[in-house]
Amino acid sequence: MDKGYKKLRTRFAPSPTGSIHIGSLRTALFSYALAKSAKGDFILRIEDTDKKREVEGSREEIKNHLMDFGLVWDEFYIQSERKEKGLYKKAADELVKKGFAFYCSCKARNAKEEGYSKQLRDPCREKDITKGAVKLKVPEDQTVKYRDYVLDKEIEWNTKDVADTTLLKSDGFPTYHLAVVVDDNAMKITHALRGYDWLPSTPIHLLLYKYLDIDRPEIGHLTDILDPDGGKLSKRKGSVTVNEFLKQGYLREALLNFVMLLGWAPKDNREFFTLEEFVSVFGKDGLQKSNPMFNRNKLLWMNSQYIKESKNENLKTKIYKFYDGKYEKDLVGKITPLVKERMKLLSDYESLAGFFTEKPKVDKKLFGENWQDHLKNAFVVLESIDDWELSKINDCLMELVQDKDYKTGKFFMDLRIAITGNKVTPPINESLVILGKEETLERLQSLIS
Numbered sequence: 411m412d413k414g415y416k417k418l419r420t421r422f423a424p425s426p427t428g429s430i431h432i433g434s435l436r437t438a439l440f441s442y443a444l445a446k447s448a449k450g451d452f453i454l455r456i457e458d459t460d461k462k463r464e465v466e467g468s469r470e471e472i473k474n475h476l477m478d479f480g481l482v483w484d485e486f487y488i489q490s491e492r493k494e495k496g497l498y499k500k501a502a503d504e505l506v507k508k509g510f511a512f513y514c515s516c517k518a519r520n521a522k523e524e525g526y527s528k529q530l531r532d533p534c535r536e537k538d539i540t541k542g543a544v545k546l547k548v549p550e551d552q553t554v555k556y557r558d559y560v561l562d563k564e565i566e567w568n569t570k571d572v573a574d575t576t577l578l579k580s581d582g583f584p585t586y587h588l589a590v591v592v593d594d595n596a597m598k599i600t601h602a603l604r605g606y607d608w609l610p611s612t613p614i615h616l617l618l619y620k621y622l623d624i625d626r627p628e629i630g631h632l633t634d635i636l637d638p639d640g641g642k643l644s645k646r647k648g649s650v651t652v653n654e655f656l657k658q659g660y661l662r663e664a665l666l667n668f669v670m671l672l673g674w675a676p677k678d679n680r681e682f683f684t685l686e687e688f689v690s691v692f693g694k695d696g697l698q699k700s701n702p703m704f705n706r707n708k709l710l711w712m713n714s715q716y717i718k719e720s721k722n723e724n725l726k727t728k729i730y731k732f733y734d735g736k737y738e739k740d741l742v743g744k745i746t747p748l749v750k751e752r753m754k755l756l757s758d759y760e761s762l763a764g765f766f767t768e769k770p771k772v773d774k775k776l777f778g779e780n781w782q783d784h785l786k787n788a789f790v791v792l793e794s795i796d797d798w799e800l801s802k803i804n805d806c807l808m809e810l811v812q813d814k815d816y817k818t819g820k821f822f823m824d825l826r827i828a829i830t831g832n833k834v835t836p837p838i839n840e841s842l843v844i845l846g847k848e849e850t851l852e853r854l855q856s857l858i859s
């Protein structure tokens with residue numbers, strides 16, 4: 411199928427049923443990279459044929475996220491709109507006509523009802539019904555097989571284990587199974603990557619390709635992402651959606667980079683990639699067959715590296731946006747270089763820099779023995795400074811420490827606590843510069859009076 415002359419075309423086909431799961435981001439990323447590494451096309455197709463499961467706004471959310479991650483599509487389709495063109499019905503009609511599908515007018519059978527899930531053959535398959543839902547008439551005792559593009563092995567089923575499956579519902583909407591086959595064909599998809607969860611539906615699709623007499627794309631199932639605590643990555647153990655991670659303060663670039671390494675590995679041990687770099691080295695060979703582990707500590711580490719490597723100006727904008735304008739932009743700009751080394755997440759900014767905008771509650775128990783003396787003299791010295799700049803502040807305070815024979819560390823710790831309320835903070839003298847003389851003196855005054 412990998413014919414040299416055929417343009418490589420992949421698709422990401424999410425159902426708009428809520429926030430994008432980290433696994434879906436990976437499917438989108440790998441599909442994008444597979445296409446773009448071969449100068450092919452990446453198609454976004456919204457699979458909204460199950461209207462009951464649709465979540466309002468999630469279609470737009472998917473598009474926005476893909477855009478923001480740089481996973482820009484070449485073509486865009488919406489299945490509910492395609493349905494209006496009668497494309498799926500036409501395929502269903504053809505299958506009925508050829509004897510590979512049948513009508514069933516029973517009330518929609520809930521898979522859980524009446525043990526129906528165990529009953530693989532639908533009683534209506536032998537009846538002469540001419541309207542209702544269209545179902546696949548699965549043949550007895552045939553083998554269907556294919557070679558998985560990702561897992562790189564042949565997988566087969568006996569049709570006796572495959573259920574007669576609904577293809578077109580009585581309301582005219584196709585099910586996923588029919589729509590995916592019709593659309594992958596119509597959109598000339600050459601490679602369909604999807605989550606491992608979808609493997610059990612593959613025999614149904616293989617039958618449909620055969621019965622509709624159309625070529626199938628390469629089909630590849632991406633391995634399940636595992637949680638280090640066992641089992642699949644699940645929301646019981648922490649964040650799993652893109653939104654949740656962004657809300658926690660992860661950078662998009664870091665999240666995307668981390669996802670690149672969930673089931674794909676480069677030939678060397680390189681870990682950091684921009685999207686462009688990833689595309690340039692991505693290939694089928696790097697796709698791994700074992701399930702990747704979702705190591706949350708590694709993600710956090712990676713994020714801190716991205717923060718450290720950020721240009722101050724970029725990081726400033728990110729922090730500003732993260733807090734939705736809560737902190738004044740210029741001030742964030744001044745503070746950013748001071749806190750960036752200590753930030754692992756954008757959300758660390760508040761605990762590190764909150765004291766700039768809000769007077770801290772100082773717990774006096776944190777101070778050392780001579781704290782009152784330290785603060786009184788610091789006040790006097792700082793008050794005498796006319797041009798409030800770093801070198802002046804440094805010099806005056808160091809002079810004081812020497813004159814009074816203070817222990818440098820103890821003196822500055824008391825000063826730090828007085829100004830910030832904390833023992834761990836950005837460099838204190840730099841912080842005083844930003845805080846300004848008036849505010850600095852006020853904070854000291856309130857503690858020594």
Ligand code: GLU
Binds near residue numbers: 422457586605
């Ligand atoms: N609509 C399916 C999903 O939400 C797509 C599965 C596939 O890519 O075939 O994951």
